[in-house]
Amino acid sequence: xxxxxxxxxxxxxxxxxxxxxxxxxxxxxxxxxxxxxxxxxxxxxxxxxxxxxxxxxxxxxxxxxxxxxxxxxxxxxxxxxxxxxxxxxxxxxxxx
Amino acid sequence: xxxxxxxxxxxxxxxxxxxxxxxxxxxxxxxxxxxxxxxxxxxxxxxxxxxxxxxxxxxxxxxxxxxxxxxxxxxxxxxxxxxxxxxxxxxxxxxx
DNA sequence: AGGATAATTCGATAACCATTGAACTAATTA
DNA sequence: TAATTAGTTCAATGGTTATCGAATTATCCT
Numbered sequence: 001x002x003x004x005x006x007x008x009x010x011x012x013x014x015x016x017x018x019x020x021x022x023x024x025x026x027x028x029x030x031x032x033x034x035x036x037x038x039x040x041x042x043x044x045x046x047x048x049x050x051x052x053x054x055x056x057x058x059x060x061x062x063x064x065x066x067x068x069x070x071x072x073x074x075x076x077x078x079x080x081x082x083x084x085x086x087x088x089x090x091x092x093x094x095x096x
Numbered sequence: 097x098x099x100x101x102x103x104x105x106x107x108x109x110x111x112x113x114x115x116x117x118x119x120x121x122x123x124x125x126x127x128x129x130x131x132x133x134x135x136x137x138x139x140x141x142x143x144x145x146x147x148x149x150x151x152x153x154x155x156x157x158x159x160x161x162x163x164x165x166x167x168x169x170x171x172x173x174x175x176x177x178x179x180x181x182x183x184x185x186x187x188x189x190x191x192x
Numbered sequence: 193a194g195g196a197t198a199a200t201t202c203g204a205t206a207a208c209c210a211t212t213g214a215a216c217t218a219a220t221t222a
Numbered sequence: 223t224a225a226t227t228a229g230t231t232c233a234a235t236g237g238t239t240a241t242c243g244a245a246t247t248a249t250c251c252t
Binding site: 119121122146147148149150153154168170171172 | 209210211212213214218219220
Binding site: 011014015018019021022024027030031034035081086089090093094096 | 185
């Protein structure tokens with residue numbers, strides 16, 4: 001499999017990512033996805049303390065920020081971490 | 097000069113920093129401070145497009161997140177970037 | 193077909209927060 | 223002392239957004 005590289009991020013992309021990870025719950029979700037342990041959305045809700053609607057909302061935000069890919073397969077959604085985008089974000093933050 | 101090191105950040109500290117840099121204007125301010133070019137608050141307002149009250153508010157947020165130090169000297173405030181905290185934040189983000 | 197499961201969309205609500213004018217404190221200067 | 227300057231605090235406002243129930247779509251299973 002290839003990997004779409006992301007070398008530089010625009011300021012708007014930076015802002016979107018920063019905003020996306022600013023929410024603690026969203027950051028936790030991103031962590032879970034990045035660990036590769038989970039694939040389907042339902043596994044993100046460990047203890048039923050968050051509604052499916054909210055999860056769906058957060059996933060959409062993460063996707064629109066470019067941090068994850070969502071690939072539907074049957075009735076489940078495969079979530080994958082865009083490590084290249086994340087790295088590009090870190091590179092940018094490292095400049096200051 | 098010594099440097100107070102910051103090795104690890106709690107989850108609350110991570111959340112606070114993420115929230116602090118999520119605001120574009122605050123991130124821009126942090127960038128300016130990190131560049132070392134500016135010291136007094138007034139220099140942050142390049143084109144008078146932001147009120148003193150708002151600047152003061154953002155600086156307080158950055159300070160409470162641990163990202164900057166504010167040292168009053170006479171009637172001006174000396175702003176300095178906590179590079180150690182920033183690095184600790186980057187280290188944490190780099191884990192995923 | 194009918195029922196269960198996975199996830200999304202919609203609408204409403206409540207909380208959060210960036211922004212500012214005005215009033216204020218403290219320090220410098222005339 | 224009076225005036226000016228740097229910055230803060232307060233209270234109000236408007237916009238954003240996290241959250242969820244309910245309804246919906248699509249898929250899988252019997």
